[in-house]
Amino acid sequence: MEKIIKNKAKILVVDDTPASLKLLTDIMKSEGYDVRSAISGELALNAAASNPPDLILLDIRMPEMDGFEVCSRLKSTPATEDVPVIFVTAASETGEKVHGFELGAVDYVTKPYQRDELLSRVRAHLELHQLRHHLSEMVDEQTAQLVESEKKLKKNLLDSVAVLAAIVEMRDPYTAGHQRRVAEIAVAIANIMQLTQMQIEGIHLAGVVHDIGKIQVPAEILVKPGSLSDLEYMLIKAHSQNGYDLLKTVDYPWPIAQIVLQHHERLDGSGYPQGLKGDEILLEARIITVADVVESMTSHRPYRPSLGLDAALEEIERNRGVLYDPLVVDACSRLFRENGYKLA
Numbered sequence: 361m362e363k364i365i366k367n368k369a370k371i372l373v374v375d376d377t378p379a380s381l382k383l384l385t386d387i388m389k390s391e392g393y394d395v396r397s398a399i400s401g402e403l404a405l406n407a408a409a410s411n412p413p414d415l416i417l418l419d420i421r422m423p424e425m426d427g428f429e430v431c432s433r434l435k436s437t438p439a440t441e442d443v444p445v446i447f448v449t450a451a452s453e454t455g456e457k458v459h460g461f462e463l464g465a466v467d468y469v470t471k472p473y474q475r476d477e478l479l480s481r482v483r484a485h486l487e488l489h490q491l492r493h494h495l496s497e498m499v500d501e502q503t504a505q506l507v508e509s510e511k512k513l514k515k516n517l518l519d520s521v522a523v524l525a526a527i528v529e530m531r532d533p534y535t536a537g538h539q540r541r542v543a544e545i546a547v548a549i550a551n552i553m554q555l556t557q558m559q560i561e562g563i564h565l566a567g568v569v570h571d572i573g574k575i576q577v578p579a580e581i582l583v584k585p586g587s588l589s590d591l592e593y594m595l596i597k598a599h600s601q602n603g604y605d606l607l608k609t610v611d612y613p614w615p616i617a618q619i620v621l622q623h624h625e626r627l628d629g630s631g632y633p634q635g636l637k638g639d640e641i642l643l644e645a646r647i648i649t650v651a652d653v654v655e656s657m658t659s660h661r662p663y664r665p666s667l668g669l670d671a672a673l674e675e676i677e678r679n680r681g682v683l684y685d686p687l688v689v690d691a692c693s694r695l696f697r698e699n700g701y702k703l704a
């Protein structure tokens with residue numbers, strides 16, 4: 361690696377004294393580096409900006425723009441902020457050294473310097489810089505791979521959930537698309553309520569499977585026109601608990617099983633299966649509930665035709681703060697009445 365660095369490394373030498381500049385340049389050239397020289401701070405900044413070097417040897421005491429100023433400008437420019445800077449100066453005062461390090465210099469060489477010492481410091485910092493660069497490239501690469509595989513995992517998860525949803529809906533053609541539409545309405549409400557992206561993803565997923573427990577309800581009950589007996593109704597009501605039981609062992613990054621369990625709870629405690637009240641019900645479930653009511657009332661069912669959007673919105677608004685979360689109702693009303701949301 362040493363060989364490679366020596367042959368390829370670009371070094372910018374900055375000094376306002378022509379003799380010092382020439383000496384430094386010659387030493388670096390004799391070692392095979394690709395050397396450019398600048399006789400003022402201004403020229404150094406231009407040279408560094410147009411083609412960032414791998415290392416800069418920088419004189420401190422220069423007229424107009426001194427080395428400190430050059431260093432701090434280099435460090436505040438994205439293209440050159442990582443370039444190692446070694447100060448080379450006649451001054452050996454501790455205060456100046458400290459100031460140089462504070463500005464981001466990596467080392468300090470005092471004139472008169474030993475040729476070998478100077479070269480070994482340059483070499484060490486080039487190697488260090490190259491290693492750090494290599495390391496950060498590796499980290500970036502790993503991070504990109506992780507992001508990619510996380511994306512794939514998420515897509516697989518969503519695909520498998522969609523399959524589950526499709527299985528339930530296959531047995532119950534009247535509610536085909538119901539879960540997807542509920543998920544979409546719930547996500548739109550959550551967006552208006554400015555929930556986090558993470559919460560919204562969880563709501564989407566829970567919405568898509570919220571009736572998964574219906575897989576255990578006999579198909580003839582699901583598609584039965586007309587009214588249901590108490591027993592049949594009880595079997596249908598069990599779908600929240602059934603859904604929870606099916607999903608509870610899956611380790612989702614969201615409380616999917618709980619949301620599914622609670623999607624028929626009502627704010628005043630009149631819902632099922634647990635009769636939870638107010639904040640005892642997850643916000644995500646309170647959102648799915650409202651989306652579920654609106655979607656159900658606006659679609660055709662075996663036992664009745666669609667009741668229409670107006671009736672659905674009246675239902676949730678009339679029971680705002682009683683059965684349904686008031687903020688969720690407000691967001692839902694806004695969604696349909698002001699934003700003109702259309703059911704797919």
Ligand SMILES: [Fe+2]
Binds near residue numbers: 570599
């Ligand atoms: Fe349901």
